Amino acid sequence: MQLDQGAPEWGxxxxxxxxxxxxxxxxxxxxxxxxxxxxxxxxAYIEGRISTVFLDSEPVDDIDTALVWEGSRISxxxxxxxxxxxxxxxxxxxxxxxxxISYGDKGTLTGGESRSGRGRVRVKxxxxxxxxxxxxxxxxxxxxxxxxxxxxxxxxxxxxxESPGPDGLVELKVTPRK
Amino acid sequence: xxxxxxxxxxAKGGPSIKKEPVGAYAGLGGRALTSAIISKEVxxxxxxxxxxxxxxxxxxxxxxxxxxxxxxxxIGCKSPLTGGIKESNAGGQAAQVLARLGYxxxxxxxxxxxxxxxxxxxxKDSVKITVDNSLRLLGNYALIxxxxxxxxxxxxxxxxxxAGEMKLAAASIACxxxxxxxxxxxxxxxVGAVMGSKGVKVIVLDDxxxxxxxxxxxxxxxxxxxxxxxxxxxxxxxxxxxxxxGTNVLTNIINEAGGFPTNNFATGQFAxxxxxxxxxxxxxxxxxxxxxxxxxHRGCVIQCSGIYNDAxxxxxxxxxxxxxxxxxxxxxxxxxxxxxxxxxxxxxxIGLDTIEMGATIGVLMHAGLIKFGxxxxxxxxxxxxxKGSPLGRIVGSGAAMxxxxxxxxxxxVVKNQALPAYDPRAxxxxxxxxxxxxxxxxxxxxxxxxxxxxKVGGFVDPLKSEGQIELSRNxxxxxxxxxxxxxxxxxxxxxxxxxxxxxxxxxxxxxxxGLSLTGDDVTALGKSILKNERDFNKAAGFTKEMDRLxxxxxxxxxxxxNQVFAVKDEDLDKVFNW
Numbered sequence: 001m002q003l004d005q006g007a008p009e010w011g012x013x014x015x016x017x018x019x020x021x022x023x024x025x026x027x028x029x030x031x032x033x034x035x036x037x038x039x040x041x042x043x044a045y046i047e048g049r050i051s052t053v054f055l056d057s058e059p060v061d062d063i064d065t066a067l068v069w070e071g072s073r074i075s076x077x078x079x080x081x082x083x084x085x086x087x088x089x090x091x092x093x094x095x096x097x098x099x100x101i102s103y104g105d106k107g108t109l110t111g112g113e114s115r116s117g118r119g120r121v122r123v124k125x126x127x128x129x130x131x132x133x134x135x136x137x138x139x140x141x142x143x144x145x146x147x148x149x150x151x152x153x154x155x156x157x158x159x160x161x162e163s164p165g166p167d168g169l170v171e172l173k174v175t176p177r178k
Numbered sequence: 179x180x181x182x183x184x185x186x187x188x189a190k191g192g193p194s195i196k197k198e199p200v201g202a203y204a205g206l207g208g209r210a211l212t213s214a215i216i217s218k219e220v221x222x223x224x225x226x227x228x229x230x231x232x233x234x235x236x237x238x239x240x241x242x243x244x245x246x247x248x249x250x251x252x253i254g255c256k257s258p259l260t261g262g263i264k265e266s267n268a269g270g271q272a273a274q275v276l277a278r279l280g281y282x283x284x285x286x287x288x289x290x291x292x293x294x295x296x297x298x299x300x301x302k303d304s305v306k307i308t309v310d311n312s313l314r315l316l317g318n319y320a321l322i323x324x325x326x327x328x329x330x331x332x333x334x335x336x337x338x339x340x341a342g343e344m345k346l347a348a349a350s351i352a353c354x355x356x357x358x359x360x361x362x363x364x365x366x367x368x369v370g371a372v373m374g375s376k377g378v379k380v381i382v383l384d385d386x387x388x389x390x391x392x393x394x395x396x397x398x399x400x401x402x403x404x405x406x407x408x409x410x411x412x413x414x415x416x417x418x419x420x421x422x423x424g425t426n427v428l429t430n431i432i433n434e435a436g437g438f439p440t441n442n443f444a445t446g447q448f449a450x451x452x453x454x455x456x457x458x459x460x461x462x463x464x465x466x467x468x469x470x471x472x473x474x475h476r477g478c479v480i481q482c483s484g485i486y487n488d489a490x491x492x493x494x495x496x497x498x499x500x501x502x503x504x505x506x507x508x509x510x511x512x513x514x515x516x517x518x519x520x521x522x523x524x525x526x527x528i529g530l531d532t533i534e535m536g537a538t539i540g541v542l543m544h545a546g547l548i549k550f551g552x553x554x555x556x557x558x559x560x561x562x563x564x565k566g567s568p569l570g571r572i573v574g575s576g577a578a579m580x581x582x583x584x585x586x587x588x589x590x591v592v593k594n595q596a597l598p599a600y601d602p603r604a605x606x607x608x609x610x611x612x613x614x615x616x617x618x619x620x621x622x623x624x625x626x627x628x629x630x631x632x633k634v635g636g637f638v639d640p641l642k643s644e645g646q647i648e649l650s651r652n653x654x655x656x657x658x659x660x661x662x663x664x665x666x667x668x669x670x671x672x673x674x675x676x677x678x679x680x681x682x683x684x685x686x687x688x689x690x691x692g693l694s695l696t697g698d699d700v701t702a703l704g705k706s707i708l709k710n711e712r713d714f715n716k717a718a719g720f721t722k723e724m725d726r727l728x729x730x731x732x733x734x735x736x737x738x739x740n741q742v743f744a745v746k747d748e749d750l751d752k753v754f755n756w
Contacts, residue, residue: 011461018430019452051414057436057447057738075434079414081482081671082500083621083653084600084608085428088435096645097607101436101739126430127423127457128414 012152013174017125017134020073022143022169025121027070031055031063034074034121040140041133050129051079051089058103059088061095066103070119078128138174146170179242179391180204183281183305185298187376188229188288193296193307200282205691207239209265210662210707211283212254216263217710222717226258226368227345227375229289235276235336235381236284238664242277242391243399245686246407247666249273249475251336251353257367259347259534259576260593260618262715265661266369269474270353270362271334273664275383276300277391290377295343299329301384313379315340317527317564318352318360321380329382331358337380339529340564342370346574347594348534349374352526355474355483361496362474365531366620367595368576394692402685409679410479415671420482421471425500426456428599433508436738437604439597440508441550442540443590446604446736450513454503459515460484467491480668486519495523498532501621504599505536510543511550517557524560530574535560537577537596545584588730593618593720602727602743603736609743610650614725614753616711622667623654646745651753655704662703663687705756712754722751 025038031053035041041050046063053060054075060066068074079089087094095102120143125134146164149156149172164170182203184196200206206214212234224230233255240248251273257264276284279300290296297310313321318339325335334354341349349370352360364370393399411417419427432438433451440448452458460470468485474496484497498506498518506512506521525532539556542548548555562570572583577596581589590597595618602609608621615623660667665683673680688695731743 011465015452015458015461018455018457049414052431054434057434059435075430077431078419079671080428080431081415081420081425081668082428084432084435084437084605085415086671087605087607088431094607094649096649098435098605099646100606100741100744101604124430124434126434126455127419127427130457131422 013138014130014134016142016144016148016152017130017137019148020122020124022120022122024118024143025068026117027068027119028116029068031060031066031068031074034068035063035076038121039123039133039137045133049078049132050076052077052085053090055103058101058105059098060103061091063090068121070121073122073124075124075126076129077126080127135174135176138172139176141171141173143169143171179207179237179277179280179282181281182283182285183300184285184287185305185307186288187286187290187296187378193290195305195307203282206662207241207282208236208250208252208662208664209254209267209658210703211236212252212265213263213707213710213714215283215285216254216256217714220256220714222256222714223719224256226256226261226372231256231372231375233286233369233372233376234283235286236282237273237277239662240686240690241273241664242275243393243690244390244477245403245690246410246477246479247669248664249477250661250664250666251276251364252661253351253364253369255369255372256718257369257618258345258371259368260595262593262618262718262720263616263711264367264369265617266351266364266366267661268351268353268362268364269666270355271475272336272353272383274475274477275334275385277664278385278388279383280388284381286373286376286378289375294377295379296377297380297382298378299382299384302387310379315343318529319527322354322358322360325380325382326358329384332386333382333384335360335380335382337529338370338373338378339527340566341529341574342374343379344566344571344574345371345374346530346563346571347371347579348531348538348574348576350525350529350531352529355496356476359493359496361526363526363529363531365533367617370529391690393690395689398689399686402682402689405678405682406686407479409672409676409682410669413672413675413679416480416668420480420668423456423460424470424482424484424497426454426459426498426503428500429455429503430457432504432600435604436736437601438504438508439590439599439601441511442509442544442588443597443601443730443736446601447738448508448513451508453513454507454515454518456500459486459497459503462515463487463497468493470497472497478666480666482668488519489516495519495526498522501599502532502536505533506539506556509536509540510556512553512556513551514553517553520557521560524557524564528560528564528574530560530563533598534576534596535573537590538573538580541577541580541586541589542573542584544588545580545586547584589728591619592727593724595619601736603731603741604739606743606745607646607649609727609731610646610745610750610753611654613727613750614650615654616708616715623657647749647752651756654708654753655701657704658707659700659704662707708754725750725753
C-alpha cells in the first residue's frame with residue numbers, strides 16, 4: 001500500500017523501524033553490500049555513521065565478511081555512549097569485553113536454509129540512523145505484519161483498501177507529503 | 179577551594195563547626211578526596227551508621243570553574259549496603275556552588291545524641307546549623323517546596339527523603355537541578371542512610387556574592403576550554419546521540435546484543451524494548467511538551483537529560499536514565515514508560531537508588547510477591563518504603579536483603595550492591611569490573627576512557643580477544659582519576675576518540691591549577707585512589723572471595739547467546755596486580 005505522510009505523522013512509522021521490518025534482498029551479501037544495495041546507503045554514510053552493527057544479535061566488526069541470509073536480522077546504529085556502548089562498536093578497542101558473542105566467535109554462519117537468490121531479511125534501525133535514513137527506507141518500501149501496521153497507524157490498511165497476504169504481511173511504501 | 183568544613187554532629191551542646199586548611203589532602207578533589215579522608219580517618223570495622231563513620235561531600239578539581247561538564251559531586255563514606263568504602267556521585271548544581279563557596283569538602287562527623295533533625299545553611303559568610311523537625315519525613319520534592327520560599331531559587335540543595343531518615347541501605351542523597359527539582363542523586367551504596375544517621379535532612383548552599391573560581395593561567399584555561407567544548411560538540415556521541423535521545427538510547431542496543439537483563443536476569447532480551455527505548459521516550463517527551471534535550475547543571479554542553487511530562491503535560495520527573503529504564507522496565511517485565519517515569523519520580527522523592535530498587539522489585543517478582551509486569555504492584559512496593567512499613571523497610575534495604583527475606587537464590591548483587599543494566603554473561607568484560615570494583619557492582623567503576631592514549635598499564639591490542647582483565651584494570655584506574663576532576667563521565671567518548679580533546683582536558687587541569695600533569699601522573703592518581711579503597715575494604719574484612727559474581731552467572735546460560743560468565747577466579751584475582 002502507498003501512503004503519503006506529512007512530517008507530523010512520521011513518529012509512529014519511525015517506531016516501526018526500531019522494532020523491526022522486512023525487506024526483499026539478494027541473499028549472501030556482505031553487511032556492507034546489503035547496506036549499499038538493499039538499503040541504498042552510500043559508502044561515506046556506512047563508514048561515517050554506522051558505527052554499531054548486529055547480525056542476529058551478534059556484534060559485527062568486519063562488515064565485509066559478515067554475510068546476510070534468508071531470515072537474518074540486521075540492526076544498525078550510530079556510535080553509542082557508555083562503556084558497553086563503546087564495547088559494541090565496530091572494531092572497538094574494548095571488543096574483548098564481548099568475547100563469545102561477537103560475530104564469528106561461535107564459528108558458525110548465521111541464517112536459514114536459503115543461501116542464494118532473493119529472500120527476506122529483517123532490519124532494525126536505531127537512533128540517528130532511524131531518523132536520518134528512515135524516511136528514505138520507507139520510501140523504498142518495507143514489509144511488515146498487518147497487526148504491526150494497525151498498531152502504528154490504526155485504520156490505515158483498511159482505509160487504503162489493503163488486505164494482508166496469506167502470511168499476514170503487508171507491503172508499505174511511504175512518500176513524503178509536499 | 180582550599181578549606182575543609184568539618185561539622186561534628188555529635189559535639190557536646192550541639193553540632194560544632196570547624197574550618198581547616200586541606201593540609202595533607204591538598205591537590206585532591208572528588209573521589210580522590212572522599213576516599214583519602216575515609217581511608218585515613220574512618221575505622222574500617224566501624225558500623226556504617228555509627229558515630230565513627232564520616233560523610234564526605236566533595237566537588238571535583240574543576241568544579242565551580244567555567245570548564246564545561248565539571249558539575250559532578252562526589253559523596254563518600256563507609257557504605258551501609260556493602261560494608262566497604264563508597265564513593266557515589268551526582269550531577270546537579272551542588273558541586274559548582276560548593277566549590278565557589280571555597281570548600282574542598284564538607285565532612286559530617288559524629289552522630290547526634292538525640293533525635294533532632296538538622297538543616298545546614300552555608301553561604302559565603304557563614305555556616306548555620308539549626309534544628310528543624312518540621313522537615314521530618316518529607317519527601318525530597320515537598321522538602322524543596324518548603325525551603326524555596328525561605329532560601330530562594332538560586333540556592334542548591336543536598337537532601338535526603340524518607341529512606342535516608344529511616345537509614346535504609348538503598349537510600350540516596352538528592353541534589354537539585356537547574357529547575358530546583360531534586361532529581362540528581364548520589365544513588366549507590368546507601369549514602370543517604372549515612373546522612374540520615376548524622377541527623378542531617380538538608381544542606382542548603384547559597385553562593386550569592388561569590389565568583390567563578392579563577393584559573394592560575396586564565397589565557398591557557400580559556401584556550402583549552404574552547405578546544406574542549408568544540409571536541410564535545412563535534413563528537414557523534416556527545417554531540418549527537420546523547421543530546422537527541424539521552425542515555426536511554428542504549429536500550430535498543432543492549433537489548434539487541436542480548437545483554438539486557440530481563441525478568442530478574444532470566445533472559446537477555448526484552449520483547450517490549452522498543453516501547454521503552456530512548457527513541458520512543460524522546461518522541462513522547464516532545465509530544466507532551468517536555469524536553470528531550472536538557473542539561474542537569476549549568477555549563478553542560480552534552481545535554482543528555484530531559485523533562486518527562488505526564489499525559490496531561492505536567493512535569494512528572496526528569497528524563498529517566500538508561501539504568502533506571504532497565505531496572506524498572508525490562509528487569510521487572512514492565513514495558514510502559516509512564517509507569518517507569520512514575521517509579522523514577524518516587525525513587526527521587528523517597529530518596530532511593532533506582533538501580534537497587536529495580537533489582538529489588540525484580541527479586542520480589544521472582545519470589546512471587548507480585549508478578550513480572552505488574553505496574554501497580556511495583557509502584558505500591560515503593561509506596562511501602564515511603565510509609566516505612568515492615569515490607570517497605572525490606573524493599574528499601576536492597577536486593578540482597580529482599581532475597582534473604584523472601585528466599586530467592588537468583589539475587590544479582592556483588593558485595594551486596596545490585597548489578598546495573600548489562601548482563602555479564604553476554605558482556606563478560608564488564609563482569610570483571612562488577613566483580614572486582616571496591617564499590618560493589620558498578621557500571622561506572624571502569625568506564626570508557628582513553629586507556630590507550632593514557633597508556634594506563636600499557637597498550638592493549640584491540641584486535642586481541644583476550645585482555646579483559648587488563649582492560650578492566652586500566653578502565654578502573656582511569657575512571658578513578660576522572661572521578662576526582664568533577665567531570666561527567668560522558669566526556670569519555672570524546673576523549674576516547676579525539677586525542678586533541680583528551681589533551682584539552684589535561685590542559686584545563688594544568689592551566690587552572692598551575693600544574694604540568696602528564697598521563698603518568700593521571701595513572702598514579704588513579705592507582706592511589708584504588709589502593710586507598712582496597713586497603714580500606716581489606717581492613718573491613720573483605721577477601722578475594724568477595725570479588726566474585728553470584729554463582730548463577732557462571733552456571734545458568736543466558737539466552738539468546740546461551741553463554742555464562744567464563745572469566746576464571748584466578749584471573750579476577752589479577753586485576754589489581756600492577
